[in-house]
Amino acid sequence: MKLTKPLLCLALALSLVACGEEEEPAASPTPAPTAAPTASPAASPEAAAPAADQAMDPADLMALLQNGQWGGVGPDGTAYLVTLADGTATLESQAPDADTTTLLAETDLTEIDWSDLENLDLDGHDCSLVQSGDTYYLRVDGVTLTPRDVQTDPEQALTDLAEASGILDQFGPDKFWLACLDDSVYVLQIDGETIHVTYYQLDGEDNITRTDLSGTPALDENSLSVIDADGKPLLAFTWTMLNEGGDGLPRFDVEQNLTTGDLPEQDDITFYMTQLTSAEEADEMARSYLENRQEPDPETDDLTTLLEGYHGVSIVDACIMHGIDPSLENRAVYAEAFGIENYRGTAEQNLFLLTSMGGVVE
Numbered sequence: 220m221k222l223t224k225p226l227l228c229l230a231l232a233l234s235l236v237a238c239g240e241e242e243e244p245a246a247s248p249t250p251a252p253t254a255a256p257t258a259s260p261a262a263s264p265e266a267a268a269p270a271a272d273q274a275m276d277p278a279d280l281m282a283l284l285q286n287g288q289w290g291g292v293g294p295d296g297t298a299y300l301v302t303l304a305d306g307t308a309t310l311e312s313q314a315p316d317a318d319t320t321t322l323l324a325e326t327d328l329t330e331i332d333w334s335d336l337e338n339l340d341l342d343g344h345d346c347s348l349v350q351s352g353d354t355y356y357l358r359v360d361g362v363t364l365t366p367r368d369v370q371t372d373p374e375q376a377l378t379d380l381a382e383a384s385g386i387l388d389q390f391g392p393d394k395f396w397l398a399c400l401d402d403s404v405y406v407l408q409i410d411g412e413t414i415h416v417t418y419y420q421l422d423g424e425d426n427i428t429r430t431d432l433s434g435t436p437a438l439d440e441n442s443l444s445v446i447d448a449d450g451k452p453l454l455a456f457t458w459t460m461l462n463e464g465g466d467g468l469p470r471f472d473v474e475q476n477l478t479t480g481d482l483p484e485q486d487d488i489t490f491y492m493t494q495l496t497s498a499e500e501a502d503e504m505a506r507s508y509l510e511n512r513q514e515p516d517p518e519t520d521d522l523t524t525l526l527e528g529y530h531g532v533s534i535v536d537a538c539i540m541h542g543i544d545p546s547l548e549n550r551a552v553y554a555e556a557f558g559i560e561n562y563r564g565t566a567e568q569n570l571f572l573l574t575s576m577g578g579v580v581e
Contacts, residue, residue, distance in 0.1 A: 288373070290380045291364035292438045294412045296387060298380035299364060302373050311373065313381045319374070347450055358450040363437035383440035386460055389469060389492070395501040396471055396490040397535075399544055402512075403483075404505040407471075407490055408498070409436060414445050416454060417501070418482050421509045429502075430481055442476070453479050456488075463547055463564030468492070468535060470547075491535045491545055504539055511542030517556035525553075526578035534569040537578045 290300040296315040301308055307325040314320075337347050347358050367376065390396075390409035398405040406417040414436040420428045432453050437444040444455040455477035461470050471490040478484055495501050515525055529537040538545040547564050550572060554562035557575045562568055570580055 288367045288370045288376055289364045290367055290376060290439050291362060292380060292384040292387075293362045294435070296381075296384040298377055298384060299362065300373060300377045300380060301364065302376075309373070311377055313377050315381070315384065319377055358446075361435070363435075363444070363446060363450075365437075365439050365442060367439075367441070379440045383438060386438065386443070386458070387436075389460060389471075393496050395493050395495040395498075397493055397495075397501070397505065397508075397539060398488045398490040399508055399539060399546075400485070400488070402509070404508055405488060405490065406501045406505055408501070412436075414443075415498075416445060416482075417505070419505045419509060420483075421512075427506055427509055432481060443473070444477070452477055454482065464568065465563075465565065467564040467566050467569060489546060493539070494531060494533045494536050504536070508539045508542055511540075513542045515543070515553075517552060522553055522556055522576055524577045526573065526576040529573075529578040530581050531578075532570065532573075532580055534573045534578075537573055537576075 287303045288300065289303075290298065292298050298313045300311050302311075309324055309326070310322045312320050312322055370376075371379070387409065392408075392410045394408065396407040398407070402421040404419040406415075406419075408415045412435060413433055416432045418430040418432075420430070422428060432445055434445040434447045434453055437446050437452070441457055442455055443458050445453045447453050454475070456473040456475045459472040461472070462468065463470055469492040471492075473488050473490065475485045475488065493501070493504070495504060515522060525543065526537045526541055529540065531537070534550065535545040538550070543549070550564065550569075551562045553576065554568065554572050557572065559568055559572065562572075574580055
């Protein structure tokens with residue numbers, strides 16, 4: 220897919236997501252998000268909120284945006300980077316396992332027609348600017364690019380974006396990620412070019428409600444969003460991918476930055492990859508967690524029978540199906556009770572903990 224001048228209107232996307240810290244290096248690419256949104260260094264949100272049908276004067280644009288970087292990853296894993304400097308823009312792309320290609324070099328921003336921000340058709344490419352809250356997203360031929368809060372060398376920035384595309388390799392049509400909270404469960408799956416998020420909530424009368432969101436995933440090294448058919452973000456969060464203990468459980472930490480109201484606002488949410496292979500199995504396990512919710516006390520309860528009936532190799536699956544929080548912090552409490560020192564969630568430690576709690580490894 221060849222992208223040209225329409226990408227330059229990314230200059231209007233003036234709300235962005237900042238980076239945070241990882242706990243441990245991931246086996247896959249390890250971008251570093253997880254922080255609250257901050258204003259773009261280019262301009263304040265108030266200065267960058269023209270109506271969708273309002274023309275943007277090129278002189279005003281250049282006054283607001285002299286320097287900046289915007290990037291994203293297409294559904295095929297190709298990374299795109301726009302670098303603005305002194306009123307000109309350079310667009311580069313990097314396909315998986317390919318060299319960098321310069322698509323636009325020092326293009327004059329005054330050449331852009333800003334008369335209709337909802338229906339920009341430049342050089343044959345469809346382009347639209349959509350807004351959720353104070354955040355502006357640009358869609359160009361199905362690819363969403365977002366501003367970067369820290370400008371780096373363009374070559375390094377493009378490399379970071381290209382590596383971020385590796386997150387897509389962690390997901391697949393047969394992989395389901397679950398996040399368990401006190402009275403709710405999230406299920407996340409990416410099936411081809413569609414991302415599915417299912418939310419299960421336990422109400423005061425022990426009834427389980429289910430909410431489904433789906434759309435196109437929009438990804439950069441800072442954030443992952445669910446975009447609907449009209450290009451409007453339904454859900455957005457910063458993310459970190461890591462393996463616990465270096466070789467342990469694949470873990471996906473997110474901090475929610477945007478919700479349409481269909482889902483409650485949350486702080487940090489931790490997804491773990493499960494051994495489930497179908498949406499039906501994921502639905503059954505999510506409900507099993509809420510129906511069997513328990514918080515065993517190592518000082519008073521028998522921990523050796525907590526996971527009885529489970530046969531397999533996943534401490535996460537075993538905990539969830541028995542209504543136990545599978546988080547690293549919670550597992551560490553049980554690990555200490557069984558004499559596991561320096562529990563970090565390594566593969567060896569998890570298998571020992573699984574059998575100690577009554578599960579059968581097979």
